[in-house]
Amino acid sequence: MTLNPETIAQLINGVTPEFTGVVSVHEGENAIFAQGYGYANRAERLPNTPETRFGVASGSKIFTAIAILQLVEQGRLGFDSRLLELVKADFPHFDPGITVHHLLTHTSGAPDYFDEEFMDDFEAMWKEVPVYTLHGPRDLLPLFQHQPMKFAPGMRFSYNNGGYVLLGLIIEAVTGQRYVDYVTENVLVPAGMVNTGYFPMHALPEHTAYGYIEGENGSWVTNIFAVPAFGQPDGGAFTTAADMARFWDALRQHRLLVPEMVARMLTLQATEDDSNGYGYGVWLKHQAGVVNAFYVVGEDPGVSFLSRVYPATNRLLTILGNTDSAAWPVARALEPYLTSG
Numbered sequence: 001m002t003l004n005p006e007t008i009a010q011l012i013n014g015v016t017p018e019f020t021g022v023v024s025v026h027e028g029e030n031a032i033f034a035q036g037y038g039y040a041n042r043a044e045r046l047p048n049t050p051e052t053r054f055g056v057a058s059g060s061k062i063f064t065a066i067a068i069l070q071l072v073e074q075g076r077l078g079f080d081s082r083l084l085e086l087v088k089a090d091f092p093h094f095d096p097g098i099t100v101h102h103l104l105t106h107t108s109g110a111p112d113y114f115d116e117e118f119m120d121d122f123e124a125m126w127k128e129v130p131v132y133t134l135h136g137p138r139d140l141l142p143l144f145q146h147q148p149m150k151f152a153p154g155m156r157f158s159y160n161n162g163g164y165v166l167l168g169l170i171i172e173a174v175t176g177q178r179y180v181d182y183v184t185e186n187v188l189v190p191a192g193m194v195n196t197g198y199f200p201m202h203a204l205p206e207h208t209a210y211g212y213i214e215g216e217n218g219s220w221v222t223n224i225f226a227v228p229a230f231g232q233p234d235g236g237a238f239t240t241a242a243d244m245a246r247f248w249d250a251l252r253q254h255r256l257l258v259p260e261m262v263a264r265m266l267t268l269q270a271t272e273d274d275s276n277g278y279g280y281g282v283w284l285k286h287q288a289g290v291v292n293a294f295y296v297v298g299e300d301p302g303v304s305f306l307s308r309v310y311p312a313t314n315r316l317l318t319i320l321g322n323t324d325s326a327a328w329p330v331a332r333a334l335e336p337y338l339t340s341g
Contacts, residue, residue: 001340003025003027003032003033003315003337003338005032005033007337008023008025008032008033008334008337009033009035011333011334011337012035012037012330012333012334014333015329015330015332015333016326016329016330016333018038019037019038019321019326019329019330020037020038020039020048020212020321020322020323020326021036021037021038021048021054021209021304021319021320021321021322021323021326021327022034022035022036022037022048022049022050022052022054022240022241022318022319022320023035023037023241023317023318023319023330023334024050024241024242024244024245024316024317024318024319025315025316025317025318025334025338026245026315026316026318027313027314027315027316028314029249031242031245034050034241034242035050036048036049036050036052038322040052040207040208040209040210040322041209041210042210042212042220048209048322049207050240050241050242051195051207051240051242052207052208052209052240052320053195053196053205053207053208053209053238053239053240054208054209054211054238054239054240054303054305054320054321054322055209055211055227055236055237055238055298055300055302055303055305055322056235056236056237056238056239056296056298056303056305056320057227057235057236057298057299057300057303057305058161058234058235058296058297058298058299058300059235059237059239059296059297059298059305059306059307060231060235060236060237060239060296060298061164061233061234061235061281061296062281062282062296063183063187063188063237063281064164064167064168064171064179064183064233064234064281065104065167065265065280065281065282066187066251066256066257066265066281067171067182067183067186067187068100068104068167068170068171068280069257069261069264069265069280070186070187070256070257071171071174071175072100072261073257073258073261076174076175077100077170077174078100079099079100079101079104080099080100080101081099081100081170082096082097082098082099083098083099083100083103083108083110083166083170084096084098086169086170086173086174087166087169087170087173088173089138089141089145089169090145090146091145092146093111093146093147093148093149094110094145094149095109095110095149095152095153097152097153097154098110098153099153100167100170101269102153102154102163103160103163103164103166103167103170104163104167104269104280104281105157105269105270105278105279105280106157106158106159106160106163106270106278107153107154107155107156107157107158107269107270108153108160108163109149109150109151109152109153109154109155109158110144110149110150110160110162110163110166111144111145111147111148111149111150111162112144112150112160112161112162112163113140113143113144113161113162113165114161114162115150115160129142129143131201131224131225131226131227131228131229132202132229133229134228134229134230134232135229135230136178136179136180136230136232137165137166137168137169137172137179137232137233138169140162140165140228140232141165141169143162144162157270157271157272157277157278159272161234161235162234163234164233164234164235165232165233165234167233168232168233168234169233171183171233179232179233180198180230180231183198184197184198187256190250190255190256191243191246191247191250191251191255191256192243192246192250193239193243193246193247194243195207195239195240195242195243196237196238196239196240196243196247197237197238198230198231198236198237198238199230199231199238200229200230201223201224201227201228201229201230202224202229204238208238209320209322210222210223210224210302210322211223211226211227211300211301211302211303211322211323212302212322212323213226213301213302213323213324214323214324222302223300223301223302223303226300226301226302227300227301227302227303235298235300239320240320241318241320244307244316244318245316245318248307248309248316252309264279264280265279265280265281265282266279266282266284266291266294267279267291268284268286268289268291271286275287277291279294281296282294282295282296283295283296283297291311292310292311292312293308293309293310293311293339294308294309294311295307295308295309297327299324299325301324302322302323302324303321303322303324304319304321304322304323304324304325304326304327304328305319305320305321305327306318306319306327306328306331307319308331308335310338310339312339313338313339315338315339317331317334317335317338319331
């Protein structure tokens with residue numbers, strides 16, 4: 001079935017007329033649809049366009065995973081390398097058996113600074129720890145490094161933001177570079193992601209959307225006080241729809257990792273439920289263990305992001321939203337159409 005841009009537009013308009021962000025659909029190398037909705041800057045009434053950059057929250061965990069896998073390829077790490085042998089910090093209750101594999105797959109059992117199994121108010125965390133103090137992964141350690149383990153390593157899957165902070169510290173320890181510098185030089189630049197980066201929240205560059213949180217009486221405020229001041233290994237990069245297409249192409253064409261490592265990355269390593277699981281830094285939709293889509297998602301105050309590849313039809317859906325939960329109704333409306341025929 002040939003995709004029709006008009007049908008895509010109708011499906012989006014029919015489900016959520018208040019959507020603000022960008023929706024992009026690719027089939028192979030062809031851009032089928034790209035449209036901006038709403039405002040990147042509400043005060044100045046600057047519209048979102050396909051070229052607008054958006055925060056992607058946890059969607060950028062995949063960049064951290066690729067950086068780790070590159071170091072494994074180079075023989076500087078192993079999947080069985082142990083956290084406590086790599087990172088010099090005070091972890092009094094951490095199990096010495098936590099490995100790189102456990103951290104990559106959210107099976108470490110380590111404590112988390114924002115545990116999504118029990119917590120739902122991300123913004124409330126920063127009342128005691130100001131967001132402007134969070135510039136690198138080590139700045140987040142006091143939020144969880146002294147907490148007890150949740151379970152023994154490898155026992156089960158439990159989504160863990162802190163685990164990816166720890167992976168960022170491993171990258172810094174092994175390479176001697178700042179996390180952001182290593183990932184930019186070895187992941188973003190080789191992928192051709194020319195409009196992607198980790199930008200300070202108080203100094204966003206041009207063509208970047210502010211994230212918005214709905215306040216009382218229908219008012220809107222930006223998310224500058226609701227998320228860390230600078231992107232971290234567990235999330236916070238900014239990107240565009242076109243750059244995400246470039247990223248997936250670079251990954252699948254083995255310009256970031258060798259074929260064997262890409263295959264391992266996209267193999268089910270842990271399961272969340274009967275239809276969702278996790279590889280290395282990437283979510284996997286599956287039926288009876290057979291993967292039929294792989295994707296990254298992100299959700300923060302003022303941020304809603306999804307980029308999903310359907311390998312059977314070689315299609316890509318990317319949704320970048322600058323309000324809470326904006327991506328999910330659009331994704332539910334478009335997925336049946338994108339996966340048919």
